[in-house]
Amino acid sequence: MTALSRYARLESTGRWRAAPGEGGREVVVSFGHATLVLADGSGLPLAHWSLPAVTRLNPGTRPALYAPDEAGSETLEIDDEIMVSAIETVRRSVARARGGPHRLRRALWPTLAVLAAFLGLVWFPGAVRREALEVVPLSKRTEIGATLLGHLQSRLGPACRDPLGAEALQQLHDRALGQGGHAVVLPLGPAAPLVLPGHIAVVPRDLVERAAEPAVVAGHLLAAEATLDGDDPLGLLLDEVGVWATLRLLVTGNLDPAVLEAHAATLLAATPTEPDADLLGPAFAQAEVPLAPWALDLDPTGDTVEDLVAADAYAQAEAPILISDSEWVALQGICQGV
Template identity: 45%
Template sequence: MTALSEYQRLEASGLWRAAPEDQRREVVVSVGNATLVITDMRDRVLTHWSIPAVNRANSGVLPAIYHPDGDSGETLELAESEGQMIDAIEKLRTGIARQRPKPGRLRLGMLLASAAIIGGLAIFWLPGAVRDHALRVVPPVKRAQIGAALEREMQTVTGPPCRAPGGVQSLAKLAQRLPSTRGTGGLRVVRGGVDGTATLPGGTILIHRSLVEDYEEPDVVAGYVVAERLRARAHDPLGRLLDHAGLAAAFRLLTTGDPGDAALRSYAEYLLADAPLQPISDAALLEGFKAWSVRAAPYAYARDVTGESTLALIEADPFATEAPPPVLSDGDWLRLQGICGG
């Protein structure tokens, strides 16, 4: 991604829509830190697209049409007159593609490495060793692709992400306010299936609509996002998938770059029905609230309305006496509350 620096000040006009049923709207596109930043004509951020996950729908044809990997309904159209931006995006996409392991070479390399390890260290074949090796070698782009595939499997229960236009913009601001330290850091609000929040491989967090609809302040959903970011940092979401799917899925991921449809389907059902939340210590939570500048008390009372079981978070709230920067403006919070259309 070293080529990003030469495009940091590049901007272009385009037409963007969040979903197929929405009208296209004029936007400004710029290259950010490993993202395409899409803003409206009032310089308000509408969304961020991770550059490694940007796909082109009509290669070689103008106007150029782009969409995020796994979501062809959200599109960005760049006219022929914006050739400099199109060339920049294509150059970045080409550079990323060159850095990705070639499937044939990856498969051959993994097979040869596996054969050598079988001859030297039988212990490598223990499930934990195979899992840990897979987590070390799978690149972030592949993690994001696995997360997108898992999200599609879950949509039979969760439904598609809520996309009321004003709410989508506010959700993007919430993601920007609570950035991920690794992974895409994307947020999705869903209508059902998820008990609170869930993190997918690649870093996308699914949020149940009740967290934005049932509370009077955005600090509650912000607290759940912070907790989920900490949980993903302590318990790798891809590792949890492989723990559930077993050795066969881990070995298939190593040799083909894909854990398999059956593994994704099984894990989707597990996340939606049985998966327990991995515990996070109060000390870790309080450090997280301090790092992301979010009040701890609203999250604590949302977990336990009496405050009895979460008293440590309430009493040690790092912002009990001094308010942090607002999570969202009042207008953005009202729009986010309507993201599922009522």
């Protein structure tokens, strides 16, 4: 299954109940060959569920509740937004495959008609790009972001998943970038935080562990988004893949997996943008995050970041508390055991 291959490297935690009425145990959930693999913390597989048979017991409700069959003899509870999106994408792919060749032929003519319309009416690359950014829904952006995250994990290691640390990181993400997104810490990079389509933020482990206070991590998240200068992470991807790949996304809803892997490599190789005090000052003030701690993390001497320190809205005032001391300790230990 093409959809399955996109998520082969994704993992998340879940709560598995082997029989109704059990208290359940925490497991690591990953994709196998046409299966959903449930393993304990040491990596020992506990169960393999056939992906074509996996059933969602509570559509539209979180945490998502899955079973290996309609009887619900076993259940798996997942609260990880990225993994839930990936499972739902694979389930939809299976459902489409079951429609058979007749359904494919019926869908072909509308697809060709849409393609012809776009070739005739939306020819220029700029117009195609704008159209894509307007019509591609959040669910598809999250799917694209999850695929990119999978490629990053293949190079930088699986996401750190200490539950308390992940919760604290999510609080900083929501404070800096707003709700509706997700943040992960990868053990071996990237060089600077990244913002992927679907509001997925990627933070390197060393940044979290060296930071003097929560405002440093929140500041790096803010800077990662602010340096996009109002652009969309999906827009950066479309600029790289070109007009024909963008048209394919508009018509079929898909991008070639190879171009997503190439874009992940581009993101890792990119040089971090030089900070701009005029751009970052208002962004930090709006999020109510002090700017000076982040600036001094870039240059502890302060010599090269004087303009950033001067732009701090809290230079002469007490900065707000972003997370508690215990949450900060948990966040700095998010990669324990990795």
